[in-house]
Amino acid sequence: MSHLKIAVDGPGGAGKSSVCKEVARRLNLLYIDTGALYRTVGLYVKRAGIDPADRDAVVASLPALSIGVRAEQGRQIILLDGNEVGDEIRTQEISMYASRVSAIPEVRAKLLDYQRGFANEFDVILDGRDIGTVIFPDAEVKIFLTASPEARAHRRYLELTAKGVEVTEESVLAEMNERDRADSTRESAPLAAAPDAVTLDTSDLDFDGSVSAVISIIKSKRYVLTPEKKKKIKKERRSYRFFYFTLGWIVRFLHRIKVTGRENIPLTGGGVLCANHIAILDIFSIGASVPRSINFLAKRELFKVPILSFLIRSAGAIPLERKKTDLGAIRRSVELTANGNLVAIFPQGHRQPGMNPADTEYKSGAALVAYRSGVPVIPICIKMKGQKYRIFRRTEIIIGKPLSQEELGFVNGGSAEYREAAAKIFGEICRLGNFERTLPAPEKDENA
Numbered sequence: 001m002s003h004l005k006i007a008v009d010g011p012g013g014a015g016k017s018s019v020c021k022e023v024a025r026r027l028n029l030l031y032i033d034t035g036a037l038y039r040t041v042g043l044y045v046k047r048a049g050i051d052p053a054d055r056d057a058v059v060a061s062l063p064a065l066s067i068g069v070r071a072e073q074g075r076q077i078i079l080l081d082g083n084e085v086g087d088e089i090r091t092q093e094i095s096m097y098a099s100r101v102s103a104i105p106e107v108r109a110k111l112l113d114y115q116r117g118f119a120n121e122f123d124v125i126l127d128g129r130d131i132g133t134v135i136f137p138d139a140e141v142k143i144f145l146t147a148s149p150e151a152r153a154h155r156r157y158l159e160l161t162a163k164g165v166e167v168t169e170e171s172v173l174a175e176m177n178e179r180d181r182a183d184s185t186r187e188s189a190p191l192a193a194a195p196d197a198v199t200l201d202t203s204d205l206d207f208d209g210s211v212s213a214v215i216s217i218i219k220s221k222r223y224v225l226t227p228e229k230k231k232k233i234k235k236e237r238r239s240y241r242f243f244y245f246t247l248g249w250i251v252r253f254l255h256r257i258k259v260t261g262r263e264n265i266p267l268t269g270g271g272v273l274c275a276n277h278i279a280i281l282d283i284f285s286i287g288a289s290v291p292r293s294i295n296f297l298a299k300r301e302l303f304k305v306p307i308l309s310f311l312i313r314s315a316g317a318i319p320l321e322r323k324k325t326d327l328g329a330i331r332r333s334v335e336l337t338a339n340g341n342l343v344a345i346f347p348q349g350h351r352q353p354g355m356n357p358a359d360t361e362y363k364s365g366a367a368l369v370a371y372r373s374g375v376p377v378i379p380i381c382i383k384m385k386g387q388k389y390r391i392f393r394r395t396e397i398i399i400g401k402p403l404s405q406e407e408l409g410f411v412n413g414g415s416a417e418y419r420e421a422a423a424k425i426f427g428e429i430c431r432l433g434n435f436e437r438t439l440p441a442p443e444k445d446e447n448a
């Protein structure tokens with residue numbers, strides 16, 4: 001199985017290493033700091049008393065350079081002559097050494113295999129200058145992380161002074177400008193964004209904001225749609241509009257729908273709509289109430305009934321196998337939401353007519369989909385007079401504010417997080433409709 005490769009390039013001080021470290025922790029990837037390899041060569045050259053600008057001397061010293069790299073608990077460990085290199089490679093002096101030696105093609109060639117080696121064994125996120133252009137031009141996700149020179153210098157200054165290094169912001173900025181110039185004008189693998197990289201400017205983002213932005217890019221890129229799938233979605237959208245144009249009014253008429261909170265539906269971007277489920281027509285009520293087209297999961301059996309199959313397909317249905325966990329339906333929901341579409345999921349799994357939703361069980365598949373695609377969840381409460389299913393009924397659709405990934409409590413994913421998030425989502429649905437639990441809480445939680 002081939003492993004996922006995420007390339008993050010950009011100038012020094014853009015926050016690459018700290019952001020990538022946190023992203024790696026959250027997404028369970030191995031983080032490879034390629035700058036540390038160049039810094040280690042810089043340290044080696046300095047210890048050997050070689051002028052880093054003396055290319056011939058540096059090249060002549062390379063055969064004796066022994067670097068060891070291994071992964072330990074998701075962390076990259078670099079050894080120089082058998083000893084782990086620590087903060088010694090983080091000084092400004094070594095930054096300059098690293099920048100100089102990194103311009104030498106023989107040094108770059110020597111470090112190439114170290115960088116590629118891990119990608120055969122682990123899902124990796126690498127940060128550097130030429131990862132998306134030279135080391136892994138085939139990386140699944142490429143990000144160019146940058147920030148203004150002033151913002152970068154300010155961050156580096158805070159970092160250095162926190163470590164007790166005495167510097168001024170001006171000297172850090174001057175050193176950074178010099179390094180930027182050297183890194184982007186050198187002949188061998190200059191710093192540049194790959195043409196297919198997504199550029200992320202972090203000048204106005206704090207650390208958490210940068211981490212979230214990188215994770216969203218990764219999630220949206222992991223589920224790239226093939227041209228065939230894009231075409232299929234376009235076709236579905238056309239029949240969807242036809243469906244709601246011709247039949248939507250019947251639903252609105254039958255259900256006398258009153259909608260509140262329509263403004264809570266984001267006008268662009270993906271999202272999971274989660275609602276309680278009372279009647280078969282619920283999905284059409286939701287479809288007729290939101291200002292965008294939606295997709296939803298419907299049990300596979302319905303696709304076998306001739307006319308119904310046409311109708312639900314037109315209304316955006318995705319077939320769902322209900323007997324077992326349907327990974328295909330989950331994947332399709334993730335693909336759709338990660339690519340900017342809305343998918344409606346009923347966490348209760350099936351209709352619960354006449355029941356107070358606060359007394360019913362729910363599953364956590366919707367939370368899983370939202371986590372995987374990095375999109376918000378929009379809670380929707382469906383209320384109808386008397387709660388009993390009748391064809392003519394008054395229906396109230398109350399749309400709540402989107403719940404962000406942070407609000408859903410997502411950090412590393414996993415079933416415990418999905419369960420908690422599902423409880424938050426369903427709690428919000430009940431709150432919107434003023435439903436309160438009347439039965440004692442269940443002992444065990446059954447999950448999708």
Ligand code: DC
Binds near residue numbers: 127
């Ligand atoms: O990211 P950093 O500041 O730790 O990198 C130190 C130096 O190494 C930097 O000046 C440029 C160089 N470098 C490189 O040329 N290619 C990489 N993939 C990573 C770093």
